[in-house]
Amino acid sequence: MKSIMKAMVFDVRLNSLYSIRIPFTWQSALTYPVLPPSAVIGLLANALQRHKNNKHPLEYLNLIENDLLWAGSRLLTPCVIKSYITSAIVKWGDKLGGKFTNALGRQFAYSRKLQIAAIFKNEDNMNDIAEAIKTSPLTCGDSESPTSLDGEVMIKDVVDVNDKTIITEYPVLFTKDTRIEDGNGQTYLMHERCKRSGNNFPLISYMIPVREEQKILIPSSLTLRISNERVLKIDGIGYVVVKSQMEKEHEGVKREKKKQTRRKKQKK
Secondary structure, rough: OOOOOEEEEEEEEEOOOOOOOOOOOOOOOEEOOOOOHHHHHHHHHHHHHHOOOOOHHHHHHHHHHHHHEEEEEEEEEEEEEEEEEEEEEEEOOOOOOOOOEEEEEEEEEEEEEEEEEEEOOOOOHHHHHHHHHHHOOOOOOOOOOEEEEEOOOOOEEEEEEOHHHHHHHHEEEEEOOOEEEEEOEEEEEEEOOOOOEOOOOOOOOEEOEEEEOOOOOEEEEEEEOOOEEEEEEEEEEEEEOHHHHHHHHHHHHHHHHHHHHHHHHHHO
């Protein structure tokens, strides 16, 4: 099998409780146990911006999203999720006896270690990103959830495979066509990128390979029967399933841009 691209893989150690808010859960904010693809993109873009700091932050975000084919994360150690009531300041000035705070429910998670992986279409910026991860402060979802690099940033070969059955420890797209033969998991709606494409910014259903024991999430795996999905194998790490419709969406955006360019030329 010929290597067609590279993956960046690294472990992080959580320094405290973390809360990666699930969209549309604000008054009672729920958390993911792992970083969704959008949070991985945000972590990489934020680290690169802090490291180089010679462009607008959104330019680094564009760079990461344009070069990225797939991103994901997985638990390396058990995870505990608990709900807490937090006090939010709603106003800084009021009459004596007025209400200055509001009680909000919020979930926090704790797992000692996570593994993050990102597959890039080309290798041009991988050295800069790897150096940024080593030297920049890292956050897990938001600035209130600091995390630290644990070990080395690994650059791995990635190959396309045609295996009909695979075992993966990373989240997989979960639709009516997904064939899960064995394993345990929980489904979550996730964003695959940070920036919307036109008016398109869908939440995609993913299954995270975990099993629950006495209200503790334990890292697990899923055995999948492959039909039309694109499967990539990261050397020394394992299999990941690339969302084929995500690639089609990128191609559709490129085609639309080409059409707009042609229209502009025709008008001239």
